[in-house]
């Protein structure tokens with residue numbers, strides 16, 4: 001269950017930021033969408049809202065929070081599960097709660113605040129979804145928000161980083177039916193995270209060519225994955241010559257999205273926004289280059305039967 | 314170069330995708346970024362319209378875009394299981410093209426979300 005940032009601005013009187021540091025990673029999130037804006041049902045802005053920050057250490061975002069809860073690293077799932085139990089009025093084991101690094105009273109206080117809210121939201125970041133438990137953590141937070149709806153309006157929203165990564169999810173969803181890690185080798189989409197996700201594929205050495213767009217895995221991926229990218233023909237499209245370009249067989253320089261390339265990008269709440277570039281690039285856009293590669297592929301003879309004639313019985 | 318002013322420009326540096334930014338540009342570089350935060354400001358100011366990099370590289374040597382496109386098409390078509398990866402710093406239009414290319418060559422297509 002989620003909503004748009006416009007609804008947050010106008011309605012949310014209670015918000016939890018979990019496993020994220022918006023003050024440094026999404027600097028305008030507080031001021032433009034969530035915390036300090038004056039909205040229709042939150043006319044006093046910051047004064048009408050309560051903000052709780054849950055993180056493993058005290059980041060600069062803690063200064064903006066009314067309550068800061070420091071959870072032990074890797075104990076997010078346990079904490080969410082305890083909260084879910086308390087929300088439902090079930091008994092929880094005090095010793096198990098102590099392992100999260102927070103006393104039981106704190107959790108009771110938090111649940112009381114959540115239930116007192118008119119419109120609550122949990123923003124969850126990479127500190128939750130990329131650490132121990134991964135997507136199970138995200139699923140638990142979504143369940144917590146869903147279950148809170150027995151008491152008041154409550155939603156959850158992931159804090160996405162990296163420009164248009166939300167757009168990638170949306171586009172893959174409406175073109176293939178799945179949000180990421182989609183295997184089209186058999187001509188129809190198959191989805192299985194862990195099997196068809198990039199790091200797993202590359203570490204296993206499954207791929208025999210790679211096209212990299214708008215990313216620099218050569219700087220960010222685990223070393224065995226990078227080694228495999230260097231072994232196979234890699235093609236990189238990027239506005240700069242990146243680490244990945246240096247290990248690629250082909251690099252094509254492209255215009256910068258939003259600065260010199262027009263198009264659409266999705267905000268983290270899945271609102272599409274038009275880009276208004278201020279410069280004219282000497283390079284083609286990613287869109288144009290990918291289209292030209294596709295057209296070049298289409299000019300080639302079909303994969304079957306000529307090339308693999310010996311395979312056809 | 315005359316000053317161009319773009320009102321309500323969109324910053325794509327982080328997931329906030331702020332669309333209320335006023336950009337001043339002199340044709341080569343962006344000189345002012347009103348309402349952008351410090352991250353957005355450095356993102357806009359770091360990218361210019363100069364021709365700083367070769368159009369394309371094949372095996373590390375400068376090449377034309379046409380040759381690079383043909384080479385890319387050959388590699389992708391000849392592979393049994395190519396991978397199309399990234400997709401986060403490109404437009405939705407480019408993402409659609411990428412999915413369509415992936416379908417044509419029978420590839421796995423994946424984004425940062427899977428990390």
Ligand code: SF4
Pocket residue numbers: 026027028029324325326327328329330331348349350351352353354
């Ligand atoms: S201006 Fe700042 S907060 Fe807004 S999208 Fe750009 S980097 Fe993010």
